[in-house]
Amino acid sequence: MRYLLLLIIIVPAMDIGVLLFSGKAIGVWPTLISIILTGIIGAYLAKREGLQTIRRVQEQLRYGQIPSEGVLDGICILIGGTLLLTPGFITDIFGFLMLFKPTRKLFKFFMKNSFRKWIDRRNIKIIK
Numbered sequence: 001m002r003y004l005l006l007l008i009i010i011v012p013a014m015d016i017g018v019l020l021f022s023g024k025a026i027g028v029w030p031t032l033i034s035i036i037l038t039g040i041i042g043a044y045l046a047k048r049e050g051l052q053t054i055r056r057v058q059e060q061l062r063y064g065q066i067p068s069e070g071v072l073d074g075i076c077i078l079i080g081g082t083l084l085l086t087p088g089f090i091t092d093i094f095g096f097l098m099l100f101k102p103t104r105k106l107f108k109f110f111m112k113n114s115f116r117k118w119i120d121r122r123n124i125k126i127i128k
Helices: 002-026 028-062 068-085 089-099 101-120
Strands: none
Touching: 002 028, 002 089, 028 068, 028 089, 068 089, 068 101, 089 101
C-alpha cells in the first residue's frame, strides 16, 4: 500500500516531465494530437478486449468453470483502459502493455503472486 502512494506521486510527475520535453522536441500540437489519438485507440482496444473477455467468462460459467483467468484479464483491461485515457506517454505505454494479450500475462503473473501473498499474510480471507 505504501508503494501505491509513491506511484500516485511519481508517475504523474514523470508524465508531466515527458509531456513538457515532448512539447519542446516535437511541438505542442503534435503532442496534443498524440495524446488524443492514444486515448481514442485505447478506448477502442479496451472495449474490444473487454467484450472478448466477457464472452469468454460467460462461456466458462456456462460450462460450470470458475473464470479466474477471465477475472484477471478484466482487471488488467480495466486498468489498461484507464491508463490510456489518462494523458501521458508513460501511462500510455503501461496501458497498451496491459491491453495486449502476450504482455498481459506478465501483469497477471504479478497479480496472482500479490493475491497469494495477501492470502498467506491473512490480509484477505477466502470464504467457501
